Amino acid sequence: MPQICIYIAQKNGVADDCATELAAAARKIDPAASIIAILSGFGPELDAACSSLPAAFSEIWKIVDKSIAYPNAELIRKALVKIVPQNSIVLLAHDHFGIDLAPGLSIKLASAFVSDVVGIEGVAGRSLKLVRQEFGGQVSTHVQCDISGGAVLTIRPGAFHATESVPVHGAAVEKSIEVGELTAKRRYLETIAAEAGDVDITKHNVLISVGRGIQEKDNIGIAEELAETLGAAVSCSRPVVDAKWMPKSRQVGSSGKTVKPKVYLACGISGASQHLAGIKGSFIIAINKNLKAPIFQVADVGLVDDILEFLPELTNKAREMHAVPSK
């Protein structure tokens, strides 16, 4: 079996949550794997991140360099190319950083590349069988990946759950000397925080969330009337923000807000994984014209209807009942 390495991002001295998920994915590939965790950064933050890791790694490799105190995908790629053992399987999270780093890493390592992996079926000889999704989650595919020259895989956050395994407390090893000097053609300048917006969708018991199915900007009012009647707020999925029908501050998802209302009413939302990643522990009611929409796989209750007809009728009935909103 090839060596498995996982790259774990860290921020302010805390290793990314997905460290346990990546370890679980590695054990799906090889239950007996000795996993090398690789972290990068500078100063006491990096050491703190290394000590915050779960006990799942036989070694922890540190790349210490002032130039990557803020993670620069180009520099970290160059560092990884120097230290990753030949023909390794390298796992990263499929997030904004993994998307930035992993495709180029696979080219420089001359390894196979599969992104956004949601399932691992196992290894047979030199081939690894994986599960991905296409068309925004409407269909899945089995993918066969030739790992004879190694592989780079990005793993969908939330797709793998921590498994029981014997705790391993690997020692931290500094690899900076092997990495050498790093220079980049892309330089980080600053991070601009998300705009606050007029309504804080993270603070509501009920969200009326609209997707592409709302069809046009003028129809947003239908959702707003319902929200007003219920004392709820209107949130949305990415296509609604892309079309400039609602501000970014109302977007739910990995690139928007993470919300946990008691009830999430998904209206005309197909349910792309990036959107679903932004809903935590809510009771989800989905209304969509397409019974095959992925949202119905994760919703608690669903109904197939046209939101443009259904929502106004729901509003009228709610008004009749003089529903009193909770805070």
Add this chain to the structure above:
Amino acid sequence: MEILVCAKRVPDTSENEIQLNEAGNDIERDDLVYSINEADNYAVEEALQIVAKTGGKVTVVTVGGEEDEEVVRREMAMGASHGVLLSDEGFSGSDGRGIATILKAFVQKGTYDLILTGVQADDGAAQVGGMLAAMLDYPFASLVTSIEVPDAKKLKISREIEGGAREVSEIDLPCVLSIQTGINEPRYVGMRGIRAVASVPIPTMGTAELGLDGAKIGPAAAKVVRLDYFVPELGKGAEILHGSREENIDKILELLEAKGGLR
């Protein structure tokens, strides 16, 4: 500035329900409505807005068959000066690396300051831009949501990171950027625009014209192969309400109350 945009023709998921075919080995492709990949269309608009300020030209390229020419033509109707179709029997069955290899050969036939792709297409892989950049040894940034051109040697860009925050960087030219949807408002393309470019020749280039090594593309070189399409057995899945609309409305109001959304 000379800008190349790599575009792909894909089944339009806002117009189609994607379903398995009867054999279960592919999606049902009859009667599918195809269009340009949404993120690629934003990339072309961004390229047009940049050259409107800096001067230069926009070229649109796609890898595919004869039927894929229509997306190149559509983007020319939008304002791209040149369009090229990279097509060869030997290209089919290429994996992401194979597609990037074909595009690299095309890039090296010209001189481009900036290469744009959409962040991802129908397969959601988000891979070709980053691969192409690494093959060319150009810097790369993904999920780009704004581009400024402070001078002729570099760009100031922002990327979409978690929670709605933006990461601002500068990046040296030439570079490859993958464009996130929503970066701009793509212009409308009417029938008149389409007609205006209906007879513009779109050159086709294959393995020979691109000087490609046939062993590095196509199925023989593919390290990654899609075996099938399937619809996974649902976990619990939603409890689907089958009542009349009135009954469903009552049920939803009940649920809102029971789950603590209402008092």
